[in-house]
Amino acid sequence: MSEHNSTKLQIINLLKKRGQWVSGESVSRLLGISRAAVGKHVAALRAEGYLIQALSRRGYLLKAEPDAININAIKKSLATRIIGQGQWYFLEKTPSTNTQAALLAMEGAPEGSLVLAGLQTEGKGRKGRGWFSAPRGIHFSVLLKPPMPARRLSLLSLLACLAVQKTYADLSGLDVRIKWPNDIIIGLKKVAAVLVEASIVGGEVEWAIVGIGCNLNSTYEEFPENLRVSASSLLQETGKTFSRNLVYKELINNLDFYYCKLLQEGGEPLVFEWKQKSDIIGKELRLTAGGQVVEGKALKLDQDGLLVIADKTGRQHQMEVGDYSEKEV
Numbered sequence: 001m002s003e004h005n006s007t008k009l010q011i012i013n014l015l016k017k018r019g020q021w022v023s024g025e026s027v028s029r030l031l032g033i034s035r036a037a038v039g040k041h042v043a044a045l046r047a048e049g050y051l052i053q054a055l056s057r058r059g060y061l062l063k064a065e066p067d068a069i070n071i072n073a074i075k076k077s078l079a080t081r082i083i084g085q086g087q088w089y090f091l092e093k094t095p096s097t098n099t100q101a102a103l104l105a106m107e108g109a110p111e112g113s114l115v116l117a118g119l120q121t122e123g124k125g126r127k128g129r130g131w132f133s134a135p136r137g138i139h140f141s142v143l144l145k146p147p148m149p150a151r152r153l154s155l156l157s158l159l160a161c162l163a164v165q166k167t168y169a170d171l172s173g174l175d176v177r178i179k180w181p182n183d184i185i186i187g188l189k190k191v192a193a194v195l196v197e198a199s200i201v202g203g204e205v206e207w208a209i210v211g212i213g214c215n216l217n218s219t220y221e222e223f224p225e226n227l228r229v230s231a232s233s234l235l236q237e238t239g240k241t242f243s244r245n246l247v248y249k250e251l252i253n254n255l256d257f258y259y260c261k262l263l264q265e266g267g268e269p270l271v272f273e274w275k276q277k278s279d280i281i282g283k284e285l286r287l288t289a290g291g292q293v294v295e296g297k298a299l300k301l302d303q304d305g306l307l308v309i310a311d312k313t314g315r316q317h318q319m320e321v322g323d324y325s326e327k328e329v
């Protein structure tokens with residue numbers, strides 16, 4: 001073992017043994033290295049996935065060890081009919097799992113195929129916005145081929161939100177809500193989000209990619225400053241860390257449950273459940289649709305998953321969730 005690696009191991013062992021804050025001064029004295037060297041080793045350990053908090057007056061605290069994604073273990077733990085029954089790809093680092101999954105779809109990959117990433121460098125959000133992929137989180141996309149018209153695409157986003165909401169609520173015991181159209185929130189903070197992209201042929205869905213990003217084990221400081229007021233993670237909300245393999249298992253099982261329900265029973269039961277987990281109905285909103293701003297009261301979610309809002313003249317507008325492109329037949 002190189003000297004560098006053995007010092008890193010000594011630091012980890014020390015932090016583990018203490019199980020509480022250890023001052024930089026103590027680490028430096030016990031290991032016979034400078035404070036600057038301690039800082040460098042801690043940075044290297046963080047890059048390997050250790051979650052080490054640092055505070056100037058208190059020193060270092062080990063909050064979590066690397067949580068490697070184990071595809072075989074996740075696969076074995078699933079009880080699904082469609083999702084996870086196609087091809088699996090794990091990429092340590094990729095620009096966007098949605099982009100990768102779309103490439104697979106164009107190559108004819110089967111329904112239920114999955115692309116999982118350790119980290120995304122250019123995660124995509126709705127309306128061309130970016131998505132910050134928090135470290136030690138979940139970033140993945142599933143390929144679906146539902147036999148449905150494009151106008152029902154919002155149902156895919158809705159079912160993915162239901163699956164994430166259930167997973168977060170079961171794991172944390174907290175009041176987790178769905179914020180229309182595609183966010184999962186705890187209190188006022190966003191802890192996960194969904195992005196559905198699809199290929200449409202002759203008004204029908206040819207394939208759809210459901211991308212899900214979950215903030216799991218990231219700290220306040222790890223979010224960019226401009227997101228710190230609006231974003232959070234399960235770690236921040238509960239003080240506990242969550243195994244990514246366990247969250248993948250629960251989430252993929254839940255996704256499959258809601259997707260099979262949609263195929264068998266249609267959108268109505270999903271819309272019913274969604275209404276209980278979201279508090280948008282009755283609220284005054286200001287939304288942009290097709291470049292136009294619509295202001296009005298949220299009346300209901302219709303059977304296709306579209307939000308119906310009434311403007312002040314009483315005219316009703318149906319608002320979609322999905323971002324999709326019309327393809328020439």
Ligand code: BTN
Pocket residue numbers: 095096097098099120122123124125126130131138139140141182193194195211212213214
């Ligand atoms: C949003 O904030 O509007 C949606 C964000 C969705 C992020 C997920 S992370 C996995 C998948 N890959 C992407 O590039 N985006 C989605």
